[in-house]
Amino acid sequence: MAQGIFVITEQREGTFRKVSFEALSEGRRLADAKNVPLVAVLCGSGLEALAGDLEKYGPDLILVADDPALAEYTTDAFTNVIAEAVKAQDPELIIIGASITGKDLSARLAARLDAGLAMDCVGVRLDGGDFVFTRPMYGGKVVADVTIDGTPKIAALRPNVMTITEAPRSAAVEKLAVQVGDVKTTVVERKLEATDKVELTEADIIVSGGRGTAGDFSVLEDLANTLGGAVGASRTAVDEGWRPHSDQVGQTGKVVSPNLYVACGISGAIQHLAGMSTSKVIVAINKDPEAPIFSKADYGIVGDLFKVVPAVTEEVKKLK
Amino acid sequence: MEIVVLVKQVPDTESLIQIAGDGVSIKTEDLKWVMNPYDEFAVEEALRIREAQGGTVTILSMGPAKTVETIRTALAMGADKGVHINDPAAEGSDPLATAKILAAALKDIPFDLIIAGMRAVDGDNYQVAPAVAEFLGIPQITQVIKEEISGDTIRCHQVVEGGTAVIEAKLPVLFTAQRGLNEPRYASLPGIMKAKKKPLDVKTLADLGVDAGTAGTANRKVKIKALNPPPARKAITMIQGDDPVAQASELVKKLHEEAKIL
Ligand SMILES: Cc1cc2nc3c(=O)[nH]c(=O)nc-3n(C[C@H](O)[C@H](O)[C@H](O)COP(=O)(O)OP(=O)(O)OC[C@H]3O[C@@H](n4cnc5c(N)ncnc54)[C@H](O)[C@@H]3O)c2cc1C
Numbered sequence A: 001m002a003q004g005i006f007v008i009t010e011q012r013e014g015t016f017r018k019v020s021f022e023a024l025s026e027g028r029r030l031a032d033a034k035n036v037p038l039v040a041v042l043c044g045s046g047l048e049a050l051a052g053d054l055e056k057y058g059p060d061l062i063l064v065a066d067d068p069a070l071a072e073y074t075t076d077a078f079t080n081v082i083a084e085a086v087k088a089q090d091p092e093l094i095i096i097g098a099s100i101t102g103k104d105l106s107a108r109l110a111a112r113l114d115a116g117l118a119m120d121c122v123g124v125r126l127d128g129g130d131f132v133f134t135r136p137m138y139g140g141k142v143v144a145d146v147t148i149d150g151t152p153k154i155a156a157l158r159p160n161v162m163t164i165t166e167a168p169r170s171a172a173v174e175k176l177a178v179q180v181g182d183v184k185t186t187v188v189e190r191k192l193e194a195t196d197k198v199e200l201t202e203a204d205i206i207v208s209g210g211r212g213t214a215g216d217f218s219v220l221e222d223l224a225n226t227l228g229g230a231v232g233a234s235r236t237a238v239d240e241g242w243r244p245h246s247d248q249v250g251q252t253g254k255v256v257s258p259n260l261y262v263a264c265g266i267s268g269a270i271q272h273l274a275g276m277s278t279s280k281v282i283v284a285i286n287k288d289p290e291a292p293i294f295s296k297a298d299y300g301i302v303g304d305l306f307k308v309v310p311a312v313t314e315e316v317k318k319l320k
Numbered sequence B: 001m002e003i004v005v006l007v008k009q010v011p012d013t014e015s016l017i018q019i020a021g022d023g024v025s026i027k028t029e030d031l032k033w034v035m036n037p038y039d040e041f042a043v044e045e046a047l048r049i050r051e052a053q054g055g056t057v058t059i060l061s062m063g064p065a066k067t068v069e070t071i072r073t074a075l076a077m078g079a080d081k082g083v084h085i086n087d088p089a090a091e092g093s094d095p096l097a098t099a100k101i102l103a104a105a106l107k108d109i110p111f112d113l114i115i116a117g118m119r120a121v122d123g124d125n126y127q128v129a130p131a132v133a134e135f136l137g138i139p140q141i142t143q144v145i146k147e148e149i150s151g152d153t154i155r156c157h158q159v160v161e162g163g164t165a166v167i168e169a170k171l172p173v174l175f176t177a178q179r180g181l182n183e184p185r186y187a188s189l190p191g192i193m194k195a196k197k198k199p200l201d202v203k204t205l206a207d208l209g210v211d212a213g214t215a216g217t218a219n220r221k222v223k224i225k226a227l228n229p230p231p232a233r234k235a236i237t238m239i240q241g242d243d244p245v246a247q248a249s250e251l252v253k254k255l256h257e258e259a260k261i262l
């Protein structure tokens, strides 16, 4: 009978995505509740030193697929290797962080294994031994509780939602025999922006701007820098060419769940709310007291963002 | 170039989504239905490729009778023909079952390239397109914002966290459209008139050789147990006054002491 929990971790050039630790922490909690082993899967090239980083979050076993052919993520190679490991170990549940890569991989893996997949989960709980997955649908306008028939079950976890909990233990490390198989895509190049830029979906704090900025994001950037956060944007700000597409938050942009989301000069259209409504604390700064964003925020200031935002930056500096 | 675009009809993103009496589905009566926004990018890209290279753009969509409107929209934008999988037995299929049905339909449609949306904004599953690629045994490149085809090779710029990856593969390939790929055109009036005369095949599961016992709500692997409204937020705290400095100070104090996030 299928048993145990797999967590597929994600790293690039030796650095794990934060969502991998979130997934491991969640896996540890569920494995304890079910009294089953937690297995971390680590794929890449030159991984000797990396297994130790995972031990902190409590896997019982770390399966390492270390091969030059896995240096870059390709759907085919990773699916082939992981599907083989899954077949050999027969876990009941596979958890993957729903990063862009995680979405690509979990969808292909689910099809390969004929496994049910709950994408972009914001919660997993046990109900009488059965896993219940919570996931937003319709841009977060409703939240579904779903169960999955058969095994393995696959859950991809929305980044930045689950808490990271350290639960160090010494894990057994096992090397997987790597058969990358037929790989039909080649990664020609990776173009990464400045590495000190915080990725929107992983940022703890996001300062977002809309039409109300009139294209001047400098005061928002100052606040974001002071807070160690990232800058986001409404679609209008992107359509106007003020910000790149990668900054867009919403139903046709990124879905983010930071601890703090500061919406400046954003009216709060339903498509924007779809991208940020699971933020833990929402602050709205808008000169129109009737702006719909105020109905979704925790704290609101009616005022001109060009006056309020710099003042907030100064106050934050005082705090530090 | 034979291009197939996977298109889904979804509720307009403006829609108010209400949970139906059964607690596991939504009320559909008052909804306005549109083409999934990401599929608009997919159709547009297909048309641009055909305009550059020649060939055929076929729209493939599974859904109830009204789906025909969305297929016609794609034909009015300029696609050449449509295939509509319309079978009550398929209604409510989960992403895996949907992908199996679409893949079965693709056995009868020639293709060099399949373009889909990166996700449908109803179920937000991000899943059907990669599953179709798997069932057809072809490579997938998801979340594409730029593509170039030369000969039998496609080179795609894929969004990744913090940048882009440039990925190459030999056709046939399936890629999914991300916002930034293009600006979709509107259907012109002559386009709408022409669309009425374009071929549109309707297929049932039996036509595709798919066993109805693998499809539909009853045969979902992923079972919806309950739909709930999103968790309610507590009432907003408005920071009063009109002196920005005083307001800022009060806000930061609240974020520090009350919300404890600074
Ligand atoms: C299919 C579809 C998908 C979409 N997807 C998205 C999406 O993913 N993300 C998204 O954001 N939108 C999306 N939209 C667009 C959405 O409907 C809104 O048009 C958009 O979010 C509005 O952007 P905004 O709030 O910046 O601008 P507006 O609605 O114009 O609001 C500007 C706000 O700024 C305030 N303001 C002006 N000046 C100041 C000032 N000096 N100080 C303080 N406040 C000021 C105004 O009071 C106003 O409330 C989508 C729309 C469609 C149809």
Ligand SMILES: Nc1ncnc2c1ncn2[C@@H]1O[C@H](COP(=O)(O)O)[C@@H](O)[C@H]1O
Binding pocket: B005, B006, B007, B008, B036, B038, B039, B060, B061, B062, B063, B095, B098, B102, B115, B116, B117, B118, B119, B120, B121, B123, B124, B125, B126, B127, B128, B129
């Ligand atoms: N019923 C369907 N008919 C045709 N294409 C679909 C259907 N469902 C999903 N797709 C395609 O798969 C993409 C992703 O959908 P999803 O996995 O549901 O988020 C969509 O953007 C469409 O291109």
